[in-house]
Amino acid sequence: xxxxxxxxxxxxxxxxxxxxxxxxxxxxxxxxxxxxxxxxxxxxxxxxxxxxxxxxxxxxxxxxxxxxxxxxxxxxxxxxxxxxxxxxxxxxxxxxxxxxxxxxxxxxxxxxxxxxxxxxxxxxxxxxxxxxxxxxxxxxxxxxxxxxxxxxxxxxxxxxxxxxxxxxxxxxxxxxxxxxxxxxxxxxxxxxxxxxxxxxxxxxxxxxxxxxxxxxxxxxxxxxxxxxxxxxxxxxxxxxxxxxxxxxxxxxxxxxxxxxxxxxxxxxxxxxxxxxxxxxxxxxxxxxxxxxxxxxxxxxxxxxxxxxxxxxxxxxxxxxxxxxxxxxxxxxxx
Numbered sequence: 346x347x348x349x350x351x352x353x354x355x356x357x358x359x360x361x362x363x364x365x366x367x368x369x370x371x372x373x374x375x376x377x378x379x380x381x382x383x384x385x386x387x388x389x390x391x392x393x394x395x396x397x398x399x400x401x402x403x404x405x406x407x408x409x410x411x412x413x414x415x416x417x418x419x420x421x422x423x424x425x426x427x428x429x430x431x432x433x434x435x436x437x438x439x440x441x442x443x444x445x446x447x448x449x450x451x452x453x454x455x456x457x458x459x460x461x462x463x464x465x466x467x468x469x470x471x472x473x474x475x476x477x478x479x480x481x482x483x484x485x486x487x488x489x490x491x492x493x494x495x496x497x498x499x500x501x502x503x504x505x506x507x508x509x510x511x512x513x514x515x516x517x518x519x520x521x522x523x524x525x526x527x528x529x530x531x532x533x534x535x536x537x538x539x540x541x542x543x544x545x546x547x548x549x550x551x552x553x554x555x556x557x558x559x560x561x562x563x564x565x566x567x568x569x570x571x572x573x574x575x576x577x578x579x580x581x582x583x584x585x586x587x588x589x590x591x592x593x594x595x596x597x598x599x600x601x602x603x604x605x606x607x608x609x610x611x612x613x614x615x616x617x618x619x620x621x622x623x624x625x626x627x628x629x630x631x632x633x634x635x636x637x638x639x640x641x642x643x644x645x646x647x648x649x650x651x652x653x654x655x656x657x658x659x660x661x662x663x664x665x666x667x668x669x670x671x672x673x674x675x676x677x678x679x
Contacts, residue, residue, distance in 0.1 A: 351621040353389045354569075356381055358615065360402040361395050361456060362573060368616055376407055383412055393569035393627050394458045397422040422459050426540060432463050432508040433542040443476055445469060448530065449544045450514075450555065453537055454574040462502060462510040466530060470515035477503050477511070522643035524558045525591040550587055553578040561604060562643075565636045569627040576612050579605075596642020600635045607635070 350357075358365040359372040366372075375381065390396035400418040404411050433449070440447045446468045452460065467473045478484075482503040502512040516527045534545045547555060557575060560567040567575075592598040614625060 350389045350626050351623045353386050354621055357390050357399050361398045395570050397458055398456045425459050428509055430540040433539055437542055437544055445473055448534055449546050453539055453546050454570050455577055458570055462512050464512045466514045473513055524595045524643045525554055529591055549578055549581045550584050553583055554588055561631055565631045566628040575608055595646045597639040600639040603635055
């Protein structure tokens with residue numbers, strides 16, 4: 346269960362989100378009065394992937410109150426971000442020179458954050474793997490990733506000396522069962538400046554659906570970084586007719602609508618309240634009723650396209666319902 350973050354969340358939000366900071370200026374006084382536990386703040390910020398943004402802004406606004414742990418966190422994550430910048434430069438240069446269609450996915454979130462790998466979706470999967478092997482990359486093999494790959498729960502990832510690992514996907518990557526069309530991800534990609542490198546990423550609609558579905562179907566939890574990014578995308582005049590057409594095709598349009606509504610309710614409570622109820626914890630656990638209502642549609646759609654054995658179906662469902670969040674932490678160890 347996520348740690349109780351109802352007390353720490355307002356303090357973290359003050360430093361990482363300008364809108365929240367403008368609505369809750371009195372939070373700074375709590376900081377000035379030293380009404381905070383820096384160890385807990387960093388712990389909650391790290392598990393929600395906002396520790397760099399939090400620490401960086403804390404140093405900027407309250408340099409006299411920043412302890413060594415906060416200062417060290419900034420230095421450590423800036424060193425990691427340098428490796429991320431180099432990885433993105435390598436990928437975009439290599440794939441562009443080779444004429445490879447690719448998208449950097451799940452990486453652009455408005456705020457800089459530490460990541461263990463770079464997720465890339467490609468059209469010509471086998472050719473990309475050959476190119477990477479020619480460049481001396483090393484495929485990561487361990488018992489956990491081998492099992493997930495054989496059960497169609499994940500894709501291989503590759504190591505490059507001095508860079509972050511690369512996860513290469515040929516279709517929607519985080520589900521054993523598709524929940525929207527692969528081509529939807531590729532429609533009208535946008536180009537963004539990602540840590541100093543111009544990178545292609547999905548359009549607003551596809552980005553919104555991919556991140557929301559990833560949180561829903563892989564582990565059933567939503568970290569604070571993704572919550573903030575989802576709400577920023579909701580301000581981009583998303584085409585909900587398209588989104589409902591995609592989710593309806595795969596049989597999870599109703600839980601999708603409920604989840605979007607829930608995001609709005611959480612946003613309202615967080616931004617309009619000075620004190621948060623204890624049930625608002627991040628990473629936020631998506632209600633099991635929404636998760637269970639979401640699964641049958643993609644399962645039925647997959648069965649009509651390509652029948653699976655009962656063990657494969659159960660493995661996919663178990664992975665999505667119970668073990669998805671382990672994948673994030675364990676796929677690099679085994």
